[in-house]
Every structure is written in structure tokens, then in C-alpha cells.
Amino acid sequence: MSSRIAHIASNTFREAVRDRVLYNLIAFALLMSGAAILVGQISIGIERLVVVNLGLAAVSLFGMVIAIFIGIGLVSKEIEKRTLYTVLSRPVQRWEFIIGKFLGLAGTLVVNTAFMAIGVFAALLYVSRAFERTDVWILVALYLIILQFLMITSIALLFSSFSSPLLSAVFAFSLFVIGSFAEDLRGFAGMIQGFSRWLAMGVAYLVPNFASLNVITSVAHQQPLTGQFILSDSLYALLYTGMALSGAVLIFEHRNLK
Amino acid sequence: MKPSARITLAASVLLVLLLAASAFALHQVDQIRSRVDLQEGLYMMSPKVAKRMSLGYDGLLADVYWTWAVQYFGARHFAGSRHYELLGPLLEIATTLDPHLTVAYQFGGNFLAPSPPYGAGLPRQAIELTEYGIRNNPNDWRLYYNLGFIYYLELRDYTKAAEAFASGAKVPGAHPFLRVMAAQMAQHAGELPMAKMLWTIAYQSTEDRDIRNNAASHLLSLQAEEDILNLEKLTSLYQERTGHWPSNFAELEAMGILQTPPLDPLGQPYKLEAEGQVEVRQPNRFPFLGKDPAAGHLPPSAKSSP
Numbered sequence: 001m002s003s004r005i006a007h008i009a010s011n012t013f014r015e016a017v018r019d020r021v022l023y024n025l026i027a028f029a030l031l032m033s034g035a036a037i038l039v040g041q042i043s044i045g046i047e048r049l050v051v052v053n054l055g056l057a058a059v060s061l062f063g064m065v066i067a068i069f070i071g072i073g074l075v076s077k078e079i080e081k082r083t084l085y086t087v088l089s090r091p092v093q094r095w096e097f098i099i100g101k102f103l104g105l106a107g108t109l110v111v112n113t114a115f116m117a118i119g120v121f122a123a124l125l126y127v128s129r130a131f132e133r134t135d136v137w138i139l140v141a142l143y144l145i146i147l148q149f150l151m152i153t154s155i156a157l158l159f160s161s162f163s164s165p166l167l168s169a170v171f172a173f174s175l176f177v178i179g180s181f182a183e184d185l186r187g188f189a190g191m192i193q194g195f196s197r198w199l200a201m202g203v204a205y206l207v208p209n210f211a212s213l214n215v216i217t218s219v220a221h222q223q224p225l226t227g228q229f230i231l232s233d234s235l236y237a238l239l240y241t242g243m244a245l246s247g248a249v250l251i252f253e254h255r256n257l258k
Numbered sequence: 259m260k261p262s263a264r265i266t267l268a269a270s271v272l273l274v275l276l277l278a279a280s281a282f283a284l285h286q287v288d289q290i291r292s293r294v295d296l297q298e299g300l301y302m303m304s305p306k307v308a309k310r311m312s313l314g315y316d317g318l319l320a321d322v323y324w325t326w327a328v329q330y331f332g333a334r335h336f337a338g339s340r341h342y343e344l345l346g347p348l349l350e351i352a353t354t355l356d357p358h359l360t361v362a363y364q365f366g367g368n369f370l371a372p373s374p375p376y377g378a379g380l381p382r383q384a385i386e387l388t389e390y391g392i393r394n395n396p397n398d399w400r401l402y403y404n405l406g407f408i409y410y411l412e413l414r415d416y417t418k419a420a421e422a423f424a425s426g427a428k429v430p431g432a433h434p435f436l437r438v439m440a441a442q443m444a445q446h447a448g449e450l451p452m453a454k455m456l457w458t459i460a461y462q463s464t465e466d467r468d469i470r471n472n473a474a475s476h477l478l479s480l481q482a483e484e485d486i487l488n489l490e491k492l493t494s495l496y497q498e499r500t501g502h503w504p505s506n507f508a509e510l511e512a513m514g515i516l517q518t519p520p521l522d523p524l525g526q527p528y529k530l531e532a533e534g535q536v537e538v539r540q541p542n543r544f545p546f547l548g549k550d551p552a553a554g555h556l557p558p559s560a561k562s563s564p
Contacts, residue, residue, distance in 0.1 A: 049361075050318075053321055
């Protein structure tokens, strides 16, 4: 079972690399080096802040775009190219296919993030001349960004399991935007009464809460994060990812592929 | 030439020409567009809207707005403008997006508070901004220092300035001068000792080379100013005793009111002019001599160490 999932995952990873997904690293490198050199000349006192804020925001946004646009095609492309039937004609379960695809894309994103992290730290070293102990929190922020990628990949895969690539992209991107407003939804729920309150609260808990995993600004200010916060966030992200993957498996298991 | 080569050549030429033409067209558009665009863009985006539209990347957007504020102030200042309508809103948006962006309070306050040509002449807005900064960053002594500085220099409110310096002095790691400045404020001390302390803090607490050089230059000018004031007191004393002004410093030494020939902070002898007036030999080396002692002041750097 695990070897079949591993094969699908490694094939998904290779396919993403063949699709030149990692070319985004060139754009990222240009962005970081440009920011590191230019910001000191056009602003005052925020060289370090910009490198961390821009670096982590770029890691997050580039990864989100990759996760959505690759994720939505993971299933539909296989159906379109009819390669899915070849895979499923072998002793491969449908759920193994979904999990393998998920792990392959997650691996691609982790590798991509690792390269970008090197870029962020190189730019930071350039503007600060030396690392500080608090820079370790940047690694924590990167870890939480990877958790966001896991969530959005599982969501993209969920939509990809029953919808067209275009609609999947719209749904996944919408959920990303709504998920960024999850805190506002809770605030809204607190202001209203009755059934609407429970409805708003329910929606707030249903949509992925990306805001809770975004610690870029506090990390840029070298503010520490508690172990409990990191643990709770990890648990939340993994549970949500598991939930979305379960949904994807459930739908794909019952999907008529004829 | 083969047809494919002709197409390649034509496409390449078109690519370059059209790129140049589009850049020219954009340049024309830029000429037509006025600064009004900036205002319109700003008013469409209140601090709260900007916060929500940032999709969680509020720190990055705050950096953008802060850079925008710096560029806006710099452009207006360079053009000799006396109007800075957008400076306050830009700083408000930047600090609402990131309330811990201390650099925006420190430098923003110093852009807003001083009268033109040094700043926007909006000390009340500067105080509001700095107080908001203190509420969000109560452990940053530099913000109390900045607040006291604005009260002292722009509003001559010694009581409020003393309160601000005293509050800052209580913050762990605060510069020891803050306590002294609080006491000096309470006694309405003179401008010179106050300015020397302000510039000493600025010099000691920054890693920025430009700010450090600026502070050093001010400290040299202040030292020369203090020397000149003391020497002119001596020439007045000489005049009182002899009925005429001294023609050189040797006459002061002969009377016993001066021990050695006086040297300026750069080691050059001072010049004694008519009616006991004292001057430096190289005034260009003391660009701030005789000017407002705190003019052009910049706050301690965010990267500073007390």
C-alpha cells in the first residue's frame, strides 16, 4: 500500500518538476535580491522588515498559486489524458491515488519552500550582516506556511475530485480569500443574534482559517511564538487537511469514471 | 534569406520597436496623470479597508505605505512645499496595518511635527501618532523620547515633555539621559545642554551611518557654540575691566581670565573679531553653528542599542 502511494507521489513530484513549476524560484530570487538592494535606498529603517515580510509573503503567495493551479489538475488532467484508467486498472485503490497525488504535490511545495527559505535567509544576511537568535522564528513561520499549503492542496484536490479545473480554481481561490477573512466572520457572528449568529459562526469554523497560520508580521518584528500556539496550529491544519482529503476520497470513490 | 529567417528578423524588430513605443506611450500617460491619482487611491482605502484587503499580508502592506510616506515627504520637502496633506493619512494607514512598525512613529512624528521647511508643521498629529505608537509598543523607550521631544521643541510644553521623558526613563533598557532630560525639563533648562543630550542619544543609539554622521556634525557645532558663548563672556568681562575690546586672545591670557589659546573642536584656533565676537576659522566644517540646535533632528534608530 505505502509503496503504491509513494510511487504515485514521486510521479506527481516529477511531473510538477517537468512542468517547470520550480521556475518560479527564478522570479523569487530576483524579487528578493531586488528588495534587499533597493528598499534601503527608497525607505527608512525597514530593510530587515521588508526582507522578512516580502520574503515570507512571496513564499506564501507563490506556494498558494502553485498549490491551487497544480492541485486542481491533479485528478482532472489524469482523466483527460486517460492515464487515470491505466493507473486504476492496476492494483491501486482510488483513495491511494488521491493520497499519493496529495503527497506528491505537498513534496513539491516543501522542496520549493526550502529553496525559497535559503533565498530569504541569504537576503536577510545581506541586509543585517549577521543572523540573530530570533531569526529562528522565521523557520517557524515557514513551517506554518507549509501547513497552509497542505490545507489549500487538500482543498484543491477536493474540488478537483468532482469539478472542472476552471471551477476548482475559482472555488479554491475563493476559499483562500474567505479563509483569510475567517476572523472577521467570527467578529460578524459576535455582532448578530439568533440563527444568523450560529450560521455565521458555523461558516467561520467551516472555512479554512488561514489567518491563524499567518505569523509573518509578528515574526518580522522578532516576536516569539509559544509552543502551545505552534502545536495547536499544527493540529488544526493537519485535522483540516485530513478532513478535506477525506472528502476528496469520499467523492472520488463514488465518482462514475466511465 | 529564408522565409523563416525573415519572419524571425521582422518579429524581433517589431518586438523592440513596439516595446520602445509602449514605453514612450506610458511616459506620455505619466505626464498627463497628476498627483491627484495618489489622493484618489488613498481615499479609496481607509486603514480598516486596507487591513482587510491585505489578506493577512498586513506587515508587507504597512512597509509599502511607510515607504510611500517617506517618498511623499521627501518629494514635497525637496520641492520646498509647505503642504503635506497626505502625510498624516499615509502614516495612519501604515501604523494601523502594522501597529508595531515603530520606525513609522519615530520618523513619522519627526516628519509631521516641525514647522516648514523642516516638516509638515502638524505637532498635534505627531503627538497623536506617537501616543498611538506608545499604546501599542509600551516597552519602546524611543517613542517616549520622541513624544517628549515634540512637546519640548514644537509646543514648548515643558510639563508634558518632562512627563514623557520620565515615563520613558522607567522603561527597562532606556537611555540614562532620559531621566536627566526629565529633570532638565522640569527646571526649564537651556537649549544647549538639552540639544547636546538629544544629539548624544541620537549618536549613541544608531547604527545608521548617515544619522550618526549627522548627529556628530551637530555635536561638533554645539560644542563650538558653547565654546563661543563662553569666550564671548570672557571678552565682555575684559571689556568691562579695561574699557576696550581685546584684539587677541593673548590679552585675555595676560589678564589671567584665559589659561591657553582656545581651540575649536577640530583643533583650529578660534578667531577674535571686532567687539569681542568669536568665530570659527572654517565655518563650513560647522554647518549647524548658530542654527536652531535641534533642527533636522532624527530619532534614534530602530536598530539602536541603548
